[in-house]
Amino acid sequence: MRVLVAGIGNIFLGDDGFGPAVVRALPPPGSPGVRVTDYGIRGMHLAYDLLGDWDALLLVDALPNRGAPGRVEVLRVDPDAESGSYVDAHAMDPEAMFATVRALGGTLPATTLVVGCQAESVAEGIGLTDTVAAAVPVAAAAVGSILGDLLDRQEV
Structure with a gap:
């Protein structure tokens, strides 16, 4: 199984640097099929990398403040959902990158x-708020758990 773990976000905008902070906190991948990369705001780089043959994509990112700051969530993305066609090679909007x-x-x-x-x-x-910084190990554990589930599923 080939899995791409992509940390995304702008480290110069406080908590938007959450994705890069989490991928830096992850241990080295234990499987040769897993790649962990800090893409930062390089959406075009990620889009080109996704042209490869990947079985799963895990994006690690800050979410808009719609709830309790520091709350970690795992969301499923519908890969067939259409999104806009705006392309900005220096930004990291997931919907634009998917398009x-x-x-x-x-x-x-x-x-x-x-x-x-x-x-x-x-x-x-530069730097995460204390609330969001405390969520980094929680998110890293969630990524590890998801990777374990994906890799176990492959062996069945």
Whole structure:
């Protein structure tokens, strides 16, 4: 099984740097089919990488503050859902990146998940708020659990 774990977010905008912080906290992948990469705001780079043959994609990202800051959630993405066609090579909007993959002739993996954390502040500045920083190990454990489930499923 080939799984891409993609940390996304802007480290210069406070809690938006959650994805990169989580992928830095992950241990090295224990399986040769797992790749963990900090994409930051390089959506085009991620889109090109997704043209490869991946069985699963785990995006790790900050979520818009719609609930309790620091809450970690795992969300399933419908890989067949259509999104806009706006392409910005220097931004990291997942819907735009998904549209770019499709525009390049690729498809998203059938298993596409987001491990996200409700942001507290995305004001300019480097570093996560204390609330979101405390969620980094929780999200790293969630990524590890999901990877374990995906890899176990492969062996069945």
